[in-house]
Amino acid sequence: MPDADAFIQAFRRLAAGVSVITALDPEGVPVAITATSLASLAADPPLATFNMARRATAWPAIERGEHVLVHILGARNRELAQRMAGAQTDRFAGDHWSPGPHGLPLLHDVPAWMLGRIVGRYPVHESAVVVVEIEDGGLGAEDEGLLYRERSWFRPGAPV
Amino acid sequence: MPDADAFIQAFRRLAAGVSVITALDPEGVPVAITATSLASLAADPPLATFNMARRATAWPAIERGEHVLVHILGARNRELAQRMAGAQTDRFAGDHWSPGPHGLPLLHDVPAWMLGRIVGRYPVHESAVVVVEIEDGGLGAEDEGLLYRERSWFRPGAPV
Numbered sequence: 001m002p003d004a005d006a007f008i009q010a011f012r013r014l015a016a017g018v019s020v021i022t023a024l025d026p027e028g029v030p031v032a033i034t035a036t037s038l039a040s041l042a043a044d045p046p047l048a049t050f051n052m053a054r055r056a057t058a059w060p061a062i063e064r065g066e067h068v069l070v071h072i073l074g075a076r077n078r079e080l081a082q083r084m085a086g087a088q089t090d091r092f093a094g095d096h097w098s099p100g101p102h103g104l105p106l107l108h109d110v111p112a113w114m115l116g117r118i119v120g121r122y123p124v125h126e127s128a129v130v131v132v133e134i135e136d137g138g139l140g141a142e143d144e145g146l147l148y149r150e151r152s153w154f155r156p157g158a159p160v
Numbered sequence: 161m162p163d164a165d166a167f168i169q170a171f172r173r174l175a176a177g178v179s180v181i182t183a184l185d186p187e188g189v190p191v192a193i194t195a196t197s198l199a200s201l202a203a204d205p206p207l208a209t210f211n212m213a214r215r216a217t218a219w220p221a222i223e224r225g226e227h228v229l230v231h232i233l234g235a236r237n238r239e240l241a242q243r244m245a246g247a248q249t250d251r252f253a254g255d256h257w258s259p260g261p262h263g264l265p266l267l268h269d270v271p272a273w274m275l276g277r278i279v280g281r282y283p284v285h286e287s288a289v290v291v292v293e294i295e296d297g298g299l300g301a302e303d304e305g306l307l308y309r310e311r312s313w314f315r316p317g318a319p320v
Contacts, residue, residue: 007206007294010272014198014232015305015316017175038174039197041211042287046167049289051201051209072174078320112170122282122289127202129209129282129289134167145175149305149316156175156309157317160238 015149018077020084021050022097022105023061023068030092030105031058034085036148038070046134048116054128057088062130063121069104070132072112074143075155080107081146101136111143175309178237180244181210182257182265183221183228190252190265191218194245196308198230206294208276214288217248222290223281229264230292232272234303235315240267241306261296271303 016036025031033052041047048070052059062068073081084091084107092105100106101115116132147154176196185191193212201207208230212219222228233241244251244267252265260266261275276292307314 004203004206006297006299007200007274008203010232010274010294010297010299011200011208013234013271013299013302013305014179014200015175015177015307016199017309019174037199037201037209039176039199039209039211040167040171040174041197041289042213042285043164043168045285046164047284047287048171049197049209049211051199053202072170074173075320111173114167114170120282120284120289122280122291124207124280124291125202125205127207129201129280129291131282131284131289134170137166137170139166139170139173142173144317145173145309146320147175147307147316149177153320154316155318155320156307156314157304158315160235160306160313160315 012150015147018073018081018146018148020071020107021068023058023065024104025061026064031061032084032091033058034081047131048134049129049131051127051129054126066118067102067104068116068132069100069106070114070116071107071110073146074111075146076143077110077146078153110140112139113137172310175307178233178241178306178308180231180233180267181228183218183225184264185221186224191221192244192251193218194241207291208294209289209291211287211289214283214286226278227262227264228276228292229260229266230274230276231267231270233306234271235306236303237270237306238313270300272299273297
């Protein structure tokens with residue numbers, strides 16, 4: 001440490017829940033971010049944060065848009081997570097989504113989704129912290145959470 | 161949704177890795193935050209974020225201090241996680257820590273720790289997003305990550 005490799009090695013040891021944030025870019029084209037950084041910030045008012053690179057395809061949608069949909073993924077959604085982190089042209093090819101609130105892409109069959117109004121964008125170097133206030137949402141069928149750690153997908157295991 | 165209860169219910173479905181951030185308050189007293197919000201922000205320079213309530217005991221240390229130690233917890237550290245989230249007087253009673261870089265409390269026997277310089281504090285309502293740049297760190301014995309979901313502690317389970 002503290003070279004970038006050592007930092008990455010340390011963070012690989014942090015297990016993280018997987019979420020997908022969807023938005024519409026200024027031309028109305030759906031975009032997606034598969035994130036392991038989604039975190040609750042406060043319950044009243046309901047606030048959450050996620051982190052992203054400002055060179056990401058989705059950044060113009062976040063920089064200029066007003067709302068996003070935040071989807072919390074379950075173990076059954078691994079394929080969805082990979083698709084949403086894969087080639088741009090594949091992400092919205094199929095019937096795994098439909099237009100939801102404000103026309104935003106709503107992913108089907110997830111354990112929970114939330115409509116977030118972007119209330120803060122904090123650029124730091126080439127990245128940004130994004131703060132959203134949750135305005136609406138819904139719960140789907142229950143599931144174990146989908147986890148990512150050491151570059152692999154997991155479900156939660158035994159209690160400790 | 162979107163009442164606070166529904167928001168909390170949605171976030172309970174997000175599995176999260178557990179970390180403990182330690183610092184020294186303006187009087188030099190050790191403080192700790194047990195967080196499920198630790199996230200990588202960028203690798204170059206190495207940046208990370210965590211969220212906290214500004215009414216937390218540790219806030220004065222974060223608001224006025226320059227550095228923190230960030231510890232990524234493993235399944236073997238569940239007791240440590242609970243102690244660091246429990247009564248203030250118990251958190252640093254014992255030999256599970258010693259003074260580390262800058263005199264900050266370094267927790268023993270964790271899979272990874274990092275020294276972070278606080279480079280951003282973004283207050284949002286009663287909470288704050290804290291950005292740290294990682295300056296140093298080390299790896300301990302490998303372990304499965306410690307997870308928190310639906311108000312319970314887990315280890316990672318089967319691949320999906």
